Amino acid sequence: MRQQIYSIATASLLAVVLAATGCGGEEKDAATPKADAPVTPAVSQTQIVNGRNTFLRTCAACHGTDAKGMPNNGKDLTASEFVKSQTDEQLLQYVIQGREVPGGVSMPPRGGFPEDQLTDDQIRDVIAYLRRFPGNRP
Ligand code: HEC
Numbered sequence: 001m002r003q004q005i006y007s008i009a010t011a012s013l014l015a016v017v018l019a020a021t022g023c024g025g026e027e028k029d030a031a032t033p034k035a036d037a038p039v040t041p042a043v044s045q046t047q048i049v050n051g052r053n054t055f056l057r058t059c060a061a062c063h064g065t066d067a068k069g070m071p072n073n074g075k076d077l078t079a080s081e082f083v084k085s086q087t088d089e090q091l092l093q094y095v096i097q098g099r100e101v102p103g104g105v106s107m108p109p110r111g112g113f114p115e116d117q118l119t120d121d122q123i124r125d126v127i128a129y130l131r132r133f134p135g136n137r138p
Pocket residue numbers: 055058059060061062063072073074075076077080081082083094095099101104105106107108110111112126
């Protein structure tokens with residue numbers, strides 16, 4: 001019985017992750033990097049699921065629930081040359097600071113949320129989620 005609950009829980013977690021990544025054939029298995037792939041810190045599925053939930057709560061209003069951006073608002077975050085060019089740490093600093101766009105629409109610091117509603121660790125989860133999109137990988 002307990003066993004059964006675990007496998008149902010695992011299956012639904014997997015379903016959520018697959019849905020989150022819009023997983024198609026292009027999704028390479030991140031768990032089995034090639035021998036010469038750069039070593040990156042392990043990212044857990046929990047982190048990605050949390051990241052997606054935080055994204056929906058704090059970023060989706062401007063970047064869209066599918067993260068593909070909105071007209072005259074948040075940019076596409078599924079295939080961004082900028083995201084691609086930044087390390088995770090640089091992206092964290094970017095989201096904390098935002099980007100002032102004179103005469104245009106700015107990216108507010110921390111998406112406009114106070115730190116107790118959007119912590120650095122929660123932003124790290126969002127970054128892990130965004131990295132799942134192949135267009136955002138260096
Ligand atoms: C109030 C609206 C708003 C919210 C909320 C918001 N953003 Fe943005 N974001 C923007 C806008 C507008 C831009 C584009 C700024 C520009 O034109 O350079 C942007 C740009 C970005 C970029 C740079 C993309 C690129 O290709 O240059 C990243 C990364 C980003 N946002 C991440 C996030 C994350 C992560 C969150 C949630 C924690 C978030 N944003 C929440 C409005 C928002």
